[in-house]
Amino acid sequence: MQTSKRALITGITGQDGSYLAELLLEKGYEVHGIVRRSSQFNTSRIDHLYVDPHEARARLFLHYGDLTDGSRLVTLLEKVQPNEVYNLAAQSHVRVSFDEPEFTGLSTGVGSTRLLEAIRMIGLECRYYQASSSEMFGATPPPQNEDTPFWPRSPYGAAKVYAYWMTRNYREAYGMFATNGILFNHESPRRGETFVTRKISMAVSNIVAGKQDFLYMGNLDAVRDWGYAKDYVEAMWLMLQAEEPSDFVVATGTAYTVRDFLQFSFEHVGLDWEKYVRFDERYLRPSEVDSLIGDASKARDVLGWTPKVLTPELARLMVDADSKTIDLRTELPAQL
Numbered sequence: 647m648q649t650s651k652r653a654l655i656t657g658i659t660g661q662d663g664s665y666l667a668e669l670l671l672e673k674g675y676e677v678h679g680i681v682r683r684s685s686q687f688n689t690s691r692i693d694h695l696y697v698d699p700h701e702a703r704a705r706l707f708l709h710y711g712d713l714t715d716g717s718r719l720v721t722l723l724e725k726v727q728p729n730e731v732y733n734l735a736a737q738s739h740v741r742v743s744f745d746e747p748e749f750t751g752l753s754t755g756v757g758s759t760r761l762l763e764a765i766r767m768i769g770l771e772c773r774y775y776q777a778s779s780s781e782m783f784g785a786t787p788p789p790q791n792e793d794t795p796f797w798p799r800s801p802y803g804a805a806k807v808y809a810y811w812m813t814r815n816y817r818e819a820y821g822m823f824a825t826n827g828i829l830f831n832h833e834s835p836r837r838g839e840t841f842v843t844r845k846i847s848m849a850v851s852n853i854v855a856g857k858q859d860f861l862y863m864g865n866l867d868a869v870r871d872w873g874y875a876k877d878y879v880e881a882m883w884l885m886l887q888a889e890e891p892s893d894f895v896v897a898t899g900t901a902y903t904v905r906d907f908l909q910f911s912f913e914h915v916g917l918d919w920e921k922y923v924r925f926d927e928r929y930l931r932p933s934e935v936d937s938l939i940g941d942a943s944k945a946r947d948v949l950g951w952t953p954k955v956l957t958p959e960l961a962r963l964m965v966d967a968d969s970k971t972i973d974l975r976t977e978l979p980a981q982l
C-alpha cells in the first residue's frame with residue numbers, strides 16, 4: 647500500500663524503533679528518526695534500511711537529537727512536519743533505572759513532556775504514540791488491562807506512569823490525538839543483550855559453541871507475558887490509524903516464568919538448563935515486579951490486533967538467530 651505519510655520515530659535505533667521503521671517503510675511512509683550523538687555509530691539495527699540521502703529513492707532520514715534537549719525537538723518537528731510521531735525513546739532498562747533514577751526520570755518521563763510540548767508549541771497537527779509499559783502495573787496482580795490501577799515498582803515504572811498521564815493530559819487539555827500503547831514485554835533477536843530473554847538466547851548459543859560455561863541469573867520466579875516485537879509494532883501503527891485516540895494494552899495473555907524461558911531455550915538445543923544456570927544477587931532488583939499477564943481484548947476488538955508468535959516459539963527463534971550470528975558478536979562486559 648502506498649501512502650504519502652511522514653513519520654518521526656524517537657528511539658529508532660532501539661529494538662522497536664528498527665522494526666517500526668521497517669514496517670512504515672513497507673507501507674510507503676517517509677520515515678525520520680532521531681539518533682543520539684555517540685562516539686561510535688549506534689545504528690546497527692537500522693543500517694540495513696539506510697539509503698544515502700543523495701539518492702532519489704531514499705525514504706529514511708536520520709537527525710541528531712535527544713529527548714533531554716527540548717529546543718532541538720522544536721527545531722526538528724518544525725523541519726520534518728510529521729503526520730505521526732512515535733515516542734519510543736527511553737532509558738528502558740528496569741534494573742539500570744535503580745542505578746540512574748534521575749536520568750531515567752529526565753529521559754523516560756520528562757522527555758515525553760518535552761516532545762508533547764514541542765508539538766503543542768509549534769501547533770503541529772499530528773498523531774502521537776507514547777510507548778507506555780506494563781511495568782506501570784508493577785505490584786497490581788494480573789490480569790492487567792486498561793482499567794487496572796498502576797503501582798510502579800521501579801524508577802523506570804514511575805517515569806512511565808508520569809509520561810502516560812502527560813499523554814492523556816495533552817489529549818484531554820488540548821484535544822491532541824495522543825495515544826498510549828501499554829505494551830507487555832516483547833522480545834526479538836534485536837532485543838538489547840542485557841534483557842533476560844536475550845541474555846538467555848545468547849548464553850545458549852555461546853554454551854553450544856563452547857564459548858561460555860555458566861549463565862549467572864537473578865530471580866527465576868518472575869512471571870512475564872512475552873510476545874514478539876515484530877507483532878507489537880504493528881499494534882503501534884494500528885493505534886494511530888484508529889478513529890479516536892485512546893489507551894490500549896498489547897499482550898499475548900499467556901504467562902511463563904523466567905525458569906520456563908530458560909527451559910524452552912536450553913531444551914531447543916538438547917541441554918538441561920539446570921546444569922548451566924547459577925545465581926548472582928547482582929541481578930536482583932531492590933523491588934521486583936512479580937507477575938505481568940496482559941488482557942489485550944480491547945486491542946483485539948477495536949484494532950483487530952492479535953499476536954502471531956507466543957513465548958515458546960519466541961524462545962526458539964531467538965536461540966536460532968543467536969546461533970547463526972555467534973561469530974559476528976563481541977562479548978559483553980561480565981558485570982552487565
Ligand code: NAP
Pocket residue numbers: 656657658659660661662663680682684688711712713714733734735736737738739753757777778779780828829830831832833838
Ligand atoms: P531499547 O531497545 O532500549 O531502545 C531505546 C531507544 O531509545 C534507543 O534508540 C535509544 O538510543 C533511545 N534513547 C534512550 N535515551 C534517549 C534519549 N535521552 N534521547 C533520545 N533517544 C534516547 O527499547 P525498546 O525495547 O525498543 O522499547 C521501545 C520503547 O518501548 C521504550 O520506551 C521502552 O521503555 C518501551 N517499552 C518496551 C517494552 C519491551 O518489552 N521492549 C515494553 C513496554 C514498553 P541508543 O540506541 O542511542 O541507546
Ligand code: G4F
Pocket residue numbers: 738739740741778779780781829830831832840841842843845862863864865866868869870904929930931934935938
Ligand atoms: O528482561 P527484563 O530485564 O525485563 P523487565 O524488567 O520486565 O522490563 C522490560 O519489560 C518492560 C515491560 O513490562 C519494559 F517496559 C521495559 O522497558 C523492559 O523492556 O527482566 C524480566 C524479569 C525480571 O523479573 C528480572 O528480575 O527477569 C528477571 N531476571 C532474572 N534474572 C533478570 C535476570 N533480568 C535481567 N535483565 N537479567 C537477569 O540476569
